[in-house]
Amino acid sequence: MSRELSILTIIAASIGFLHTLFGPDHYLPFIVMSRARKWSLFKTSWMTFLCGVGHVGSSVLLGMIGVALGVAVSKLEVIESVRGGIAAWALIIFGLVYSIWGLRKTLRTRPHEHGHTHMNGIVHTHGHVHTEEHMHAHQEEGSVNLTPWILFTIFVLGPCEPLIPVLMYPAAKNNLGGVILVSGVFGVITITTMLSIVLISTFGISLFPMKRLERHTHALAGATICLCGMAIKFLGL
DSSP states (O other): OOHHHHHHHHHHHHHHHHHHHGOOOOOOOOHHHHHHHTOOOOHHHHHHHHHHHHHHHHHHHHHHHHHHHHHHHHHHHHHHHHHHHHHHHHHHHHHHHHHHHHHHHHTTTEEEEEEETTTTOEEEEEOOOTTTTSSHHHHHOOOOOOOOHHHEEEEEEEOTTIIIIIIIIHHHTTTTHHHHHHHHHHHHEEEHHHHHHHHHHHHHHHHHHHGGGGGGGGHHHHHHHHHHHHHHHOOOO
């Protein structure tokens, strides 16, 4: 391995880590959706991994095509910018719609009272809350959960901005093996960082009592995802 390629590999690992760490859209959607939809750690890990592969893989594929066809970096950056805008708006819309849906569920599961009259004429009331399982449980049978597929699609659209201009083109000056190595290191570090943050945060949140917020988790999850999209679109995170 040449000295230049060694340096590029270290840069790839560093940028992959920092790019993920300072991009809350890489992990917050999985943390809040895992809590709201009560995903197991396995499902949370699998969803994070799958979306991470789609996220990195789409940019790697675009970069490979650009390298093979000799497309200018500036043109690929324009494509990545357009993809990033679409992904940001998709997060905003998905989060907003999910939050509204979550608010409806919150209202439907609010505590209320029932009155009962006994044979001796005594009337008493007791509080009651309809849980998600109690409400329309039969409607969930056979239904298709589109949430994971929507998240996957959004992450495939979302570009890895620094990958093409900073990593792939310099690596392409060496050889195809260099392109694969640098892209692979970037991808592994990015996905590993995503998984680490998501799993540590998910486990940490599970240790705190959140019974009072349980009814609001869907609405809060949607609002968080919407804010992530807005941060990307308007703050450039």
